[in-house]
Amino acid sequence: MQPRPSTLVKPTLNTRYHIDYSWWDRSGEDLRTYLLSHLPQEQRDLLAKSADHQQYDAVDPETGEVTQVDDLHYWLLKNSRTPDFITPHTSLVDGIFRVLIANNNHPMSSNELSTHLGRPAPTILKMLSGARVYKGIRPTENTT
């Protein structure tokens, strides 16, 4: 019997990644706590005091499509447009996560992430293509 070809494709520098939120449901880690860690302390305090989670209309910068986000995502998107959202001191995993957040979780390749982070694309690929999934960042199904 002929062996079936593997459905696994070796990731390349053009393989696109996104935040797979379903991974968070299974991982046992708390997504909200992690998301809060990307905000400055004063905003974290403000969100902690807020009892009801307000909804905001986020407009996609590419398509104009509106998605409703909660206050946490709203502040994350707002912060993503500030210059100190990603600094040289940001860890590689957090940096990738923040770039994806800032781009409405549109899938991005190691090459594209490299231009935003100023880190070598092969380094990014090496981390993302390992056996371990970091913070739910996984390749999209339709990768190039």
Add this chain to the structure above:
Amino acid sequence: MLTQQWAQNFAVSPDDVEYIQGLLLEREIPLSLEEIARFLIERRLEEQQAALQEQYRGVASYRPVDSYDIGQRLVFPHQDFAIASVVAVREGGNPDLGQFRVIQVEFDDRSLREYASALNSPHKLNDDGGSLAPVQAGSVSADALLDAHRESLYQAINESLAQSQDFVRLSGRWFSRALMLDVHEGHLNLAEAVLDMNSAPLTAPQILEQIGGLDGGTPILQEFCLNDALNADSRFDEVGPLDTVLWHLRRLEPAEVQQTPIWLRYVPAAYDTNSLTPEQHALEREIDDEWSDLPLDSDQASDRVRLILSYPHQRAGTLPLTSRMQSIFPTARSSNRIAFTLVDGQDGEEFAGWVVRQGRYVYGLKAFYDKHRLPIGTLITVHRESGSDKVVVDFLAHRPRTEWVRMMIDRNGQIGFEDQKRPIGAEYDDLMLLGADDQDFIDGLFQNYQQSRRPLSALLKPLVTELSRNMPQGAVHAKTLYSALNMLRRCPPGPLFAALNTEPEFYSVGNHYWRLGST
């Protein structure tokens, strides 16, 4: 790509045929396949353009800065030009963006999505997102489509127009039968007289000039109609190379062009090509017989070909039209005979040549061979004269030296060979070098053996015996056998080698040398 789907599988509709007929009637000139194809493509593009405009009529292009009402139809250029209807409007909520509205739209697949509208903050779709230009302009040009699908387009057009009695096709051009000019018997008789006096091929415009033209019509139409009439009359023969129509009188053509000379007629013999060794295949390629059907390797393609003159071609005054030679000589789409000019590479003398495609030979070299007394086995070079259609035939000449030549002789009615001294002034292949003084004897043998049904091995046996008689090893080379066999019967090397391999009376002593018997 929206505009390429139909071009990939182009089909000519009855409506297209009517359109072509209209074009021909309107223009009153024959159109080439390229012109017809271009007209049809441009027509399709215009139809597609109109269909798109109809599809997007009354549909606004989505831009975040604009306001929309419920029921309004929108197209989203950056989402594959999907169309949706506005089904709800609400106020937007985002303190960073100021006041704006959110429209809910329903796409044709019933999916619902929300988009920003009346948005005063900058957005990239406000600058370029509202354009339908990519759809409206069509994404490819007629030229690009023609270049990409030329072959299939031409085939579809030819097949479709050929099915109709309303069109006439000649030399890659089509015209309406209804508009054909009358070419009467008087015109044809005059054309015959003109060609008779000229004794060389002429184009239709040259004939028209001398007969005073046809009645009415443009020069292009007159040329087309005369070509069509000459084509239908058996007195005239189209002998032009590719993309050139040249007319000649059939009765003025050499008999050797009308009918393949007996020395060149090969009746294909079935044999097992797998029985040949790789070395024999290599030797077959070296001999390069026109009936060996050898494919042209890319490394063999050259504008200068060297070949070994064999008896059949020396006798008939011809050259073999092998795959290597075909690229040098003029060719044609449908003409079997093509007239051209041969040039003697030794003294520049020009003489008439004919490519006979079906017979796989080039006629017109009898005077050349006789003038230079070229023996069987002469190494001939052929190349196209630079900047012209003339073909130069040459050989490596030297001061005549007396050489031993194996002559085929009449030994009491039987085939014999005898080494005799002869002056030779050309480089030759010594394994192919043969001669004959008694032409009548050889012609008689050839006619006898060519027509007889004797198996090849029966012809080979006396040749092997006689040719190996005076050889130091008592064996004869396969190339010499090929050269001698072709003095008796036209035969390429393949069947000859197969007979040597399979018949038990022939014994290989190596290096293509053969003798009779097993010891």
